[in-house]
Amino acid sequence: MGGLVALRQGLVHEHGLRFPRFDYAYLIYLDRLHSLTRERFAQFFPAVETVRLLENLVETLPFLGPLLATVRLLAGVVPREAGKVGPWVKAVDASFAGRVAGLDPHAELAAELADYFAADLRAVVTRPDGPPRVALFLDGLDGFWSRADEFSPFNFHALDEWVRRLLLGLFREGPSGVVVVAASRKPPTWERASPFPVPRKVLRSAPLGPLGREDSEEYLGLAGVENAATRHALVDYTWIETGDPTRNGGSGGTHPLLLRLAAEVAQAAPGRSWDASDLDRALTEAGKVGELLTWLLRFTDRPTGEALQAVAVARSFDQDIYNHLGADLKFETSPARFAKITAMSLCWALPGGPGRFRVHDLVRRLVAETEAPEENALNAHRSLEAYHRRRLPANPLAIIEVLYHQTYSDEKAAAETWNEDFFNALDRSNLSMCAALLEVWAHVFRRVRGHPRADALSEIAGYLALVSRHDEARRFYKEALAACSEALALAPQNSTALNNLSMALQRLADLEANLGRHDKARRFLVEALAACSEAQTLAPQDPMALGNRTWALLRLADLEANLGRHDEARGFYKEALAASSEALALAPQEPVFLGNRAAALNRLADLEAKLGRHPEARGFYKEALEVCRDLLRIVPGDRDAQSLRRRLKQRLAGKAYPPPSR
Numbered sequence: 260m261g262g263l264v265a266l267r268q269g270l271v272h273e274h275g276l277r278f279p280r281f282d283y284a285y286l287i288y289l290d291r292l293h294s295l296t297r298e299r300f301a302q303f304f305p306a307v308e309t310v311r312l313l314e315n316l317v318e319t320l321p322f323l324g325p326l327l328a329t330v331r332l333l334a335g336v337v338p339r340e341a342g343k344v345g346p347w348v349k350a351v352d353a354s355f356a357g358r359v360a361g362l363d364p365h366a367e368l369a370a371e372l373a374d375y376f377a378a379d380l381r382a383v384v385t386r387p388d389g390p391p392r393v394a395l396f397l398d399g400l401d402g403f404w405s406r407a408d409e410f411s412p413f414n415f416h417a418l419d420e421w422v423r424r425l426l427l428g429l430f431r432e433g434p435s436g437v438v439v440v441a442a443s444r445k446p447p448t449w450e451r452a453s454p455f456p457v458p459r460k461v462l463r464s465a466p467l468g469p470l471g472r473e474d475s476e477e478y479l480g481l482a483g484v485e486n487a488a489t490r491h492a493l494v495d496y497t498w499i500e501t502g503d504p505t506r507n508g509g510s511g512g513t514h515p516l517l518l519r520l521a522a523e524v525a526q527a528a529p530g531r532s533w534d535a536s537d538l539d540r541a542l543t544e545a546g547k548v549g550e551l552l553t554w555l556l557r558f559t560d561r562p563t564g565e566a567l568q569a570v571a572v573a574r575s576f577d578q579d580i581y582n583h584l585g586a587d588l589k590f591e592t593s594p595a596r597f598a599k600i601t602a603m604s605l606c607w608a609l610p611g612g613p614g615r616f617r618v619h620d621l622v623r624r625l626v627a628e629t630e631a632p633e634e635n636a637l638n639a640h641r642s643l644e645a646y647h648r649r650r651l652p653a654n655p656l657a658i659i660e661v662l663y664h665q666t667y668s669d670e671k672a673a674a675e676t677w678n679e680d681f682f683n684a685l686d687r688s689n690l691s692m693c694a695a696l697l698e699v700w701a702h703v704f705r706r707v708r709g710h711p712r713a714d715a716l717s718e719i720a721g722y723l724a725l726v727s728r729h730d731e732a733r734r735f736y737k738e739a740l741a742a743c744s745e746a747l748a749l750a751p752q753n754s755t756a757l758n759n760l761s762m763a764l765q766r767l768a769d770l771e772a773n774l775g776r777h778d779k780a781r782r783f784l785v786e787a788l789a790a791c792s793e794a795q796t797l798a799p800q801d802p803m804a805l806g807n808r809t810w811a812l813l814r815l816a817d818l819e820a821n822l823g824r825h826d827e828a829r830g831f832y833k834e835a836l837a838a839s840s841e842a843l844a845l846a847p848q849e850p851v852f853l854g855n856r857a858a859a860l861n862r863l864a865d866l867e868a869k870l871g872r873h874p875e876a877r878g879f880y881k882e883a884l885e886v887c888r889d890l891l892r893i894v895p896g897d898r899d900a901q902s903l904r905r906r907l908k909q910r911l912a913g914k915a916y917p918p919p920s921r
Contacts (some may be wrong), residue, residue, distance in 0.1 A: 261610035262421065263425070264303075265581075266376070267281060267303075268303075269283075270393070276383050277379070278375075278379040278380070278383075280355065280378060281376040283359065285303065287329075287359050287368065288359065288369060290326050292364055293815075295329065295333070297333050305635035306334035306716050313326060313330055314327065316621065318354055320357055320360065322360065322772075326642075352434070367688075370420060372421070374424055376425060377428025380437055383434045384435060388437075392438065393437045397437045397439075397440070397441040397442070398441075400447065419447070420455060424790055426439060426449075427455060434593070446485050448466045453911045464825060469512025470515060471512055472512075475512070478890070479522055482519070483522070483788075484522055494513055496521060497521050498512070498513055502884075507832065511746075562590055563596055563599060563600060564594075565588075565590035566584070566592065568639075569639050570600070570616075570618060572639040572640055573616070574663055575616065575667050577614050577616070579844050581597050583645070583646050587636075587642040609635035609752045622660065626643060639895060640852060641668055643660065643664045644664035655692065656691075657691065658696070659695050662676060662677050662699055663702055666699075672708070673706065673750060676719065679714070687723070690726065696721065700715065708746070708752075709743070709749070710746055713739050714759065716735050716763075717735075717736065717739040717759075719735050720766065722735040724766075724770050727768065736766060743763055744760070749758065757791070757793050757797070758807050760790045761790040761791050761804075761808075761811060763809060764783045764784070764811075765807075765814055768780040768814060772814075772817075772818055772821075777818060781815070781818060784811055784815045785815075791807050794807070800845060801840040802849065804838070805842035806838075806851060809856075809859065810830075813832070813862060816829075816830075816832045816835060816862065817862065819864055828866055829863070832862055832866065833863070836859045836863065839855045848893060850894045854897075854900060857886040857887050857890065860879045860886065861880070861883045862905060863876075864876045864880045864910070867879065880910045887904040
């Protein structure tokens with residue numbers, strides 16, 4: 260979203276273009292997130308037009324009243340005769356405003372801002388008095404995919420979704436008068452992105468070759484390398500033989516990235532007189548960026564070089580993290596040196612607030628591989644893990660930084676913690692925590708295999724199903740099944756792996772059933788029951804297989820009941836009761852198994868009640884209530900059991916009875 264806002268600001272303030280639908284939707288977005296400050300309002304929104312627009316809309320959409328009051332406060336006194344709504348009144352009507360109001364700010368509205376921006380820009384260009392052509396320049400798209408080897412299929416294209424939606428909005432209906440020029444080190448694979456794939460015909464890819472000598476020296480001059488002899492030496496140093504005499508009038512040129520880093524070398528030691536022989540003679544061919552980075556750090560002072568290596572370990576850093584690492588790793592720090600590091604082109608300022616930075620991902624890898632000995636990097640990771648752990652009580656989302664750094668010292672523990680935290684977040688519908696943990700999922704599990712990976716994949720699929728990303732959920736469930744199969748291939752007699760396989764199959768069956776694919780759901784549940792049976796054979800005294808069998812049978816019974824196959828459903832409910840009895844015989848005080856039995860009795864009672872078999876239903880309701888009481892004596896605070904107990908009491912009192920089956 261930061262990219263859209265930056266584009267909007269440039270086009271509005273420098274070229275006078277207007278984006279009424281985008282601005283209105285962004286206003287609603289900020290208001291929903293409680294981020295509509297006086298400064299932000301003054302920066303983005305025309306005061307008079309915003310007040311007038313909301314005054315017009317509030318007559319039809321009275322729920323906008325509180326926002327109108329807030330905007331009036333932020334805008335100050337706006338006399339009624341001071342201005343008109345202008346272009347907003349035509350683009351933002353009650354229908355559009357009502358639709359925007361119905362969108363979830365995180366899951367829907369934020370994603371649709373690119374659509375509104377594109378629609379506004381097309382409208383501007385096609386107006387008779389609009390500009391004949393608008394060019395948008397998007398540089399550094401590779402930042403979206405710079406850790407592609409650690410990204411999962413789920414989030415590989417998540418960061419660039421707004422760019423794809425912008426392109427589709429601009430060009431889906433044909434030429435729009437807008438030209439988008441984008442740059443990255445690798446061509447995008449947007450035709451394979453999901454959702455919102457961008458057809459190949461929308462993009463025209465043109466590789467940029469090396470820079471010629473004249474262009475290279477011009478760049479170095481613009482970059483602040485004033486000494487002509489130094490510019491010549493740096494061009495010689497970064498010259499790459501291409502073997503293609505048609506490029507740049509010769510058989511080579513300078514690699515743009517190497518040239519930029521070479522400029523940093525010169526700027527790090529501005530008083531030095533450079534010539535080509537001063538540079539490492541081994542760095543004369545393409546791909547020697549690591550050695551060039553060594554030279555960059557060699558000509559900085561020692562504290563700056565040490566600090567750059569340390570902060571490169573962090574996913575992002577600010578002055579507090581810089582100071583913490585300095586104190587912990589014993590390198591010198593100062594505000595001036597922090598400013599010097601963050602002013603380098605190797606560091607990027609992050610959106611969302613001043614003072615936070617990130618070392619370029621390529622440089623972070625190079626520092627880890629070529630500059631920092633392994634033990635130094637590990638000490639930095641341990642230091643940052645401890646730093647973020649101290650922040651957890653005030654900021655639970657700091658767990659993602661803890662896990663990121665813990666992965667380097669104890670990968671197994673990090674994976675276990677990730678699974679536990681993600682499970683708890685999903686169980687409590689804490690979707691913001693789920694989304695945050697997904698940021699580091701691929702990193703934490705990049706070398707983890709077996710049960711922990713299968714559990715993670717299954718939980719992620721559950722989250723995706725919850726937020727209605729069904730195709731991605733199905734893909735992750737299938738990856739979870741593959742991980743379970745991999746674990747079974749390594750340990751065929753492992754009952755735990757079979758139980759994990761059963762649960763993954765059951766969750767995939769839930770997804771298919773919710774999408775109306777009943778035959779597929781039934782097939783997966785049958786496979787889940789087979790896995791449970793095999794696990795029971797391997798470990799007859801382990802009640803977990805019986806617990807899994809109970810839930811597979813309950814799911815199968817629910818499926819048949821929903822399809823009107825009542826006799827089949829009754830049979831499966833009774834089989835589930837039998838499985839729960841066997842589990843309790845092995846573990847009489849286990850709350851999970853008591854909960855399973857209560858659920859089976861309640862569902863069987865509901866079925867009998869719907870079929871008009873009330874005496875049988877009352878008997879099952881009473882038995883379920885007794886099981887709930889037993890469970891609550893063991894775990895008094897179990898909310899699910901408390902809720903079921905209330906519902907059972909209502910059933911037995913003749914209230915909230917299930918409607919009869921037709």
